[in-house]
Amino acid sequence: MQPDDLNRIAKQIRLRDLQAVFEAGAGHIGGEMSSIDVLTALYFRVLRIWPDQPKHPERDRFVLSKGHVALAFYVTLAKRGFFPEDEISTFLKPLSRLNGHPNCNKVPGVETNTGPLGHGLPVAVGMAKAAKIRGAGYHTYVMTGDGEMQEGSNWEAISSAAQFGLNNLTLIIDHNRFQQGAALKDTNNLAPFGSKLASFGWDVTEINGNDMSEIVPALEKRTAAPHCIVAHTNKGQGISFMQDTVDWHHKVPNAEQYKIAVAELSETL
Amino acid sequence: MNAADITPKLHDCRDAFVFVLERLGAENPDIVAVCNDSVGSSKLGGFKSKFPERLVNVGIAEQNMVGVGAGLANGGLLPFVCGASCFLTGRSLEQIKADIAYSNANVKLVGISSGMAYGELGPTHHSIEDFAWTRVLPNLPVIAPCDSIETAAAVEWAAAYEGPVFLRLSRVGVPDLLPAGHKFQLGKANLLRDGDAVTLIANGTLTHRLMKAAELLAAEGIEARVLNMATVRPIDVDAVVAAARDTGAILTAEEHSTFGGLGSAIAEVIVAEAPVPMEILGVPGIFAPTGSAEFLLDQFGMAPSAVAEAAKALISRKSGRA
Numbered sequence: 001m002q003p004d005d006l007n008r009i010a011k012q013i014r015l016r017d018l019q020a021v022f023e024a025g026a027g028h029i030g031g032e033m034s035s036i037d038v039l040t041a042l043y044f045r046v047l048r049i050w051p052d053q054p055k056h057p058e059r060d061r062f063v064l065s066k067g068h069v070a071l072a073f074y075v076t077l078a079k080r081g082f083f084p085e086d087e088i089s090t091f092l093k094p095l096s097r098l099n100g101h102p103n104c105n106k107v108p109g110v111e112t113n114t115g116p117l118g119h120g121l122p123v124a125v126g127m128a129k130a131a132k133i134r135g136a137g138y139h140t141y142v143m144t145g146d147g148e149m150q151e152g153s154n155w156e157a158i159s160s161a162a163q164f165g166l167n168n169l170t171l172i173i174d175h176n177r178f179q180q181g182a183a184l185k186d187t188n189n190l191a192p193f194g195s196k197l198a199s200f201g202w203d204v205t206e207i208n209g210n211d212m213s214e215i216v217p218a219l220e221k222r223t224a225a226p227h228c229i230v231a232h233t234n235k236g237q238g239i240s241f242m243q244d245t246v247d248w249h250h251k252v253p254n255a256e257q258y259k260i261a262v263a264e265l266s267e268t269l
Numbered sequence: 270m271n272a273a274d275i276t277p278k279l280h281d282c283r284d285a286f287v288f289v290l291e292r293l294g295a296e297n298p299d300i301v302a303v304c305n306d307s308v309g310s311s312k313l314g315g316f317k318s319k320f321p322e323r324l325v326n327v328g329i330a331e332q333n334m335v336g337v338g339a340g341l342a343n344g345g346l347l348p349f350v351c352g353a354s355c356f357l358t359g360r361s362l363e364q365i366k367a368d369i370a371y372s373n374a375n376v377k378l379v380g381i382s383s384g385m386a387y388g389e390l391g392p393t394h395h396s397i398e399d400f401a402w403t404r405v406l407p408n409l410p411v412i413a414p415c416d417s418i419e420t421a422a423a424v425e426w427a428a429a430y431e432g433p434v435f436l437r438l439s440r441v442g443v444p445d446l447l448p449a450g451h452k453f454q455l456g457k458a459n460l461l462r463d464g465d466a467v468t469l470i471a472n473g474t475l476t477h478r479l480m481k482a483a484e485l486l487a488a489e490g491i492e493a494r495v496l497n498m499a500t501v502r503p504i505d506v507d508a509v510v511a512a513a514r515d516t517g518a519i520l521t522a523e524e525h526s527t528f529g530g531l532g533s534a535i536a537e538v539i540v541a542e543a544p545v546p547m548e549i550l551g552v553p554g555i556f557a558p559t560g561s562a563e564f565l566l567d568q569f570g571m572a573p574s575a576v577a578e579a580a581k582a583l584i585s586r587k588s589g590r591a
Contacts, residue, residue, distance in 0.1 A: 057345055061343065061344075103371075104372055104373075105372070105373050111343055112339060112340070112343060112368060112372050112374070113367050113368070113371045113372040114367070115367065116363050116367055118332070119336060119363075119364065119367055119368055121336075122332065122333040122335075122336025122337050122339075122340070122364070122368075123336045123337070123339045123340040123343070123368055124340060125333070125336070125337050125340060126336060126337035126338060126339060126340020126341040126342075126343065126344065126348075127340040127341075127343050127344045128340070128344075129325060129337065129340065129341060129344070130340065130341045130342075130343070130344020130345060130346045131344055133301065133322060133323060133325075133341075133344075133346060134299075134344065134345060134346065136344065136345070140340075152332075153330075153332040153333060153336065153364075156327070156328075156330035156332060156333035157333045157336065157337075159328070159330075160327045160328065160330065160333055160337065163328075164325075
């Protein structure tokens with residue numbers, strides 16, 4: 001699938017995500033919008049997966065460590081055929097399997113339960129290490145938030161991935177520069193990430209994480225060491241008034257804002 | 270009769286654990302051991318030399334260790350994640366909750382040197398909270414074998430069981446109590462001695478102490494039932510209710526805080542199903558002072574003679590005898 005097709009799918013996912021946040025009255029829309037381009041590239045181009053066989057042993061693994069953007073993940077999985085798209089309307093409803101953070105025992109395509117931050121990367125290290133031990137050919141991808149990198153467990157995992165020589169592991173840091181309460185730089189500024197990861201022995205690629213022409217080659221790149229993609233993204237990408245403001249971490253648009261956002265996302269569809 | 274004839278041989282249950290792990294490892298190439306620089310204290314040296322590529326040492330990083338264990342299981346392997354129980358459970362409790370229990374990952378958590386095995390090292394190294402922390406987590410059986418035979422059987426069972434398990438082992442020597450060839454059954458207590466005056470229930474390093482207490486009671490004409498209850502979750506409701514109905518009083522003892530452990534799990538059944546007088550022995554909700562595990566267990570009223578006295582006091586509380 002070519003960048004233009006991927007961009008079109010990413011816009012459809014953004015629209016569906018926006019609609020579901022509006023209808024559910026909750027969600028983490030800012031980080032969802034920032035991460036959707038990478039999710040789209042993974043599920044519609046890069047990952048070797050079989051939606052009808054979500055536990056296929058040779059599937060590539062993807063771990064959404066920033067589990068709070070579950071909705072973007074659900075919309076992507078549904079669109080890719082892991083479960084019916086109309087189920088998205090149950091998001092956050094009583095007894096829906098689509099709760100605020102993904103559950104691997106209920107939702108096909110989810111590999112491990114995330115939500116508390118700093119969990120996905122260690123699990124992904126285990127997945128990649130298992131492939132090495134078993135001689136399996138799958139590749140493991142994991143996406144973290146940039147604020148999430150403040151969790152110390154990530155750095156335990158980063159160190160061990162290099163020690164284990166996991167060149168079958170790709171970490172994508174969704175570097176949208178904002179966390180729940182404030183800008184990253186005003187909280188605990190770990191940026192720049194690239195030099196830190198490189199000093200731990202990782203290969204690092206810096207990209208515009210909202211540009212398909214940069215995302216796809218970075219995800220498909222194979223390196224000698226574990227690979228970190230620092231995806232420079234915009235929180236709220238695609239919706240002008242949400243972009244790059246801390247307010248839109250988990251705010252819900254009102255009816256007027258929703259109309260504007262739908263119009264903006266629909267423009268080039 | 271010399272001392273060797275009357276003193277039973279004591280076993281470090283870690284030896285039984287690694288003996289079975291190495292045997293299973295030879296049969297099943299998917300078995301991996303994961304540790305936090307604890308190759309020595311987890312006695313994984315033999316596993317490492319036999320299967321070097323299947324020993325995953327993450328270094329001193331327990332949160333990563335448990336997460337990596339979940340990932341290894343996702344990748345089709347059967348990980349035994351080993352570390353000092355205080356760090357394995359305390360440091361990485363959220364990983365155990367989210368990555369292992371909630372994700373229902375097929376990971377075997379093996380807490381070594383639990384209870385007050387590191388007695389002299391102080392409360393940072395005591396693991397007298399681990400039953401309480403782990404037994405509230407759905408999907409996670411919690412098991413503390415009483416001897417080397419039950420340890421071996423539980424490891425064998427855990428490897429065959431599909432799902433997470435927490436095995437709580439000690440390093441303190443214990444005599445063998447169960448018969449050779451014993452098969453472990455999850456959630457099933459073992460009747461070690463029958464009686465009708467009171468039931469004594471323990472697991473781990475306390476079971477043999479309760480057997481000695483029962484002998485002391487028998488010498489006074491008091492017949493105590495003794496149950497070994499390795500499984501703290503799921504608790505053996507039938508055995509607890511039967512013990513309450515048959516003997517009218519229940520005493521529990523554990524190398525754990527009296528808050529939230531085996532005694533609490535049994536009390537939850539007693540309150541709901543068959544209220545009878547009960548005594549819970551353990552560490553009484555404090556940070557324990559310095560001393561060996563054996564010393565501290567004696568200190569906290571779990572010497573066989575003290576248990577026998579506590580049992581007699583409990584019997585006197587039974588209805589009609591007060």
